[in-house]
Amino acid sequence: KAGVTQTPRYLIKTRGxxxxxxxxxxxxxxSVSWYQQTPxxxxxxxxxxxxxxxxxxxxxxxxxxxRQFSNSRSEMNVSTLELGDSALYLxxxxxxxxxxxxxxxxxxxxxxx
Amino acid sequence: AQSVTQLGSHVSVSEGALVLLRCNYSSSVPPYxxxxxxxxxxxxxxxxxxxxxxxxxxxxxxxxxxxxxxETSFHLTKPSAHMSDAAEYFCAVSPNSGYALNFGxxxxxxxxx
Numbered sequence: 321k322a323g324v325t326q327t328p329r330y331l332i333k334t335r336g337x338x339x340x341x342x343x344x345x346x347x348x349x350x351s352v353s354w355y356q357q358t359p360x361x362x363x364x365x366x367x368x369x370x371x372x373x374x375x376x377x378x379x380x381x382x383x384x385x386x387r388q389f390s391n392s393r394s395e396m397n398v399s400t401l402e403l404g405d406s407a408l409y410l411x412x413x414x415x416x417x418x419x420x421x422x423x424x425x426x427x428x429x430x431x432x433x
Numbered sequence: 434a435q436s437v438t439q440l441g442s443h444v445s446v447s448e449g450a451l452v453l454l455r456c457n458y459s460s461s462v463p464p465y466x467x468x469x470x471x472x473x474x475x476x477x478x479x480x481x482x483x484x485x486x487x488x489x490x491x492x493x494x495x496x497x498x499x500x501x502x503x504e505t506s507f508h509l510t511k512p513s514a515h516m517s518d519a520a521e522y523f524c525a526v527s528p529n530s531g532y533a534l535n536f537g538x539x540x541x542x543x544x545x546x
Contacts, residue, residue: 324476353534363523363536376533410476422534424469424476 322346324425326411332431338399341428345392345413351375352394353422354386357408366409369394398430406432435460435526439537447545452496452511454540456524459505465527466507467534468498472520480522483507494518519544 325344333339345352353368353376365378369388386396392413398405408429412422440455458464465484469477481492488500498509507524524537 355534355536362538363525363534365533365535368533378533412477421479421482422477424478426474426476 324411324413324423326409326425326428328428329426330429330431332433333401334433335401335403337401338397339401339430340395340397341409341411341430343394343396343411343413343425345394345411346415346423349413349415349423350392351414351416352388352392353412353414354394354396355410355412356380357410357427358406363410366396401432403432406430435464436535437524437526437537439522439524439540441540442538443541443543445543445545446514448516449513452509452514452518452542454509454522454524454542456498456507456509456537457505458507458524458526460526466498466500467525467527468492468496468507468509469523469525469536470520471523471539477523480509514542514544516544516546518542 327342351370354366356364367386368376372388383399388394408427410424410427412424414420414422437458446452467482468480470480471477480496481490483490483500491497496511498507500507521539521541523539525534527534
């Protein structure tokens with residue numbers, strides 16, 4: 321099976337712009353979650369989707385949003401980018417609903433100038 | 434809210450020496466506990482997890498961890514360090530529903546010859 325695929329891997333944006341990141345989970349996995357990783361804050365949970373429904377949401381402003389499609393692919397969007405949004409955004413998928421292994425992609429590294 | 438604390442942001446050991454990475458959690462209910470490893474420019478990979486049952490959990494690459502409820506700890510150990518073990522290690526806790534993992538700040542393991 322192919323692993324979790326995230327696109328793009330690297331991108332540079334300027335303040336005020338918006339960005340969309342994509343995640344293709346492992347085939348058969350219906351749960352997709354997103355994390356932001358920064359040197360200062362570490363790994364922070366953004367949101368989790370299961371069968372197109374947002375099941376959990378982290379403590380991030382409304383500029384951060386996401387969705388999941390019927391094929392389990394997921395996108396996250398950040399609007400009105402700020403310098404502090406520069407981070408590695410990691411997507412993870414799982415086939416189980418509770419306590420299963422999360423499989424992470426390699427991430428999308430966003431730089432905001 | 435459940436959280437984890439990883440003691441020591443950097444740990445250095447000699448090749449062949451014992452590896453001990455510390456993790457303490459706070460949780461009002463029995464949690465699910467995980468250890469993940471991240472190699473440079475890669476996503477996270479599950480080392481091991483504790484859900485229920487046996488408190489000594491064995492994982493990949495010779496790592497193991499023991500869940501101690503009385504000490505609210507889940508320390509990661511490996512009897513003999515290899516150079517290839519150099520990476521960032523993250524402890525995480527999850528409520529028993531969904532995948533809103535709360536990660537520790539991480540411990541960078543350096544293995545010296």
